[in-house]
Amino acid sequence: MSVESLAQPKVETNPELQPFFPDIPKIPYPIALNILQNMNNQEIQEIRRVSKTWNKVINILKPEIESKSKFIRLLNSMIGDFYNKEKFQQLKTFYNSLSSNLKLEFIHLKNKMNDTILRPAAQIKDSEFIFEILSQLNFQNRKKCILSPNNDGITPFHIATLTFDDKKIVGNVREQVT
Numbered sequence: 431m432s433v434e435s436l437a438q439p440k441v442e443t444n445p446e447l448q449p450f451f452p453d454i455p456k457i458p459y460p461i462a463l464n465i466l467q468n469m470n471n472q473e474i475q476e477i478r479r480v481s482k483t484w485n486k487v488i489n490i491l492k493p494e495i496e497s498k499s500k501f502i503r504l505l506n507s508m509i510g511d512f513y514n515k516e517k518f519q520q521l522k523t524f525y526n527s528l529s530s531n532l533k534l535e536f537i538h539l540k541n542k543m544n545d546t547i548l549r550p551a552a553q554i555k556d557s558e559f560i561f562e563i564l565s566q567l568n569f570q571n572r573k574k575c576i577l578s579p580n581n582d583g584i585t586p587f588h589i590a591t592l593t594f595d596d597k598k599i600v601g602n603v604r605e606q607v608t
Contacts, residue, residue: 501521501539502541504521505521505540506541508541508549509543512549518553518554518556521550530566533566537575540580543580543581544580544581545580546578547563549580560586564576
């Protein structure tokens with residue numbers, strides 16, 4: 431047996447069959463032909479419809495996926511640098527640019543240290559922003575967010591209430607929110 435006979439044969443592809451197989455960029459022609467020959471017209475139309483629908487769904491979700499990725503990247507950039515007002519301002523500006531549905535979802539997103547957006551807000555002492563975030567949630571979710579510990583066991587409430595005056599401010603915010 432020669433080495434040439436063991437080599438893989440060159441696979442033919444047919445660009446005309448691509449609309450039927452959008453997830454497989456270069457499906458071998460014989461395989462594609464065999465699949466299509468064994469399908470009836472209704473099955474072929476269903477494949478086309480599903481692939482078009484899938485592409486529409488991907489296009490709809492792509493901005494949300496990219497936004498989520500950017501938000502987590504900004505949140506991760508603040509690990510160990512929570513007092514950096516410039517980075518926090520970028521995160522806050524990005525958060526405020528989101529739709530209200532995404533804001534509600536992104537409140538619960540966490541960085542590598544298990545911190546939500548409330549951690550840097552508490553570090554910077556931005557009580558207005560904390561109030562804005564918490565006021566969007568029902569009581570149970572508010573309590574969960576403000577008392578949710580990170581990997582170090584620290585909660586946004588602990589951070590925001592380091593002094594008696596801080597406790598009064600956060601207490602007033604909590605009273606207004608509840």
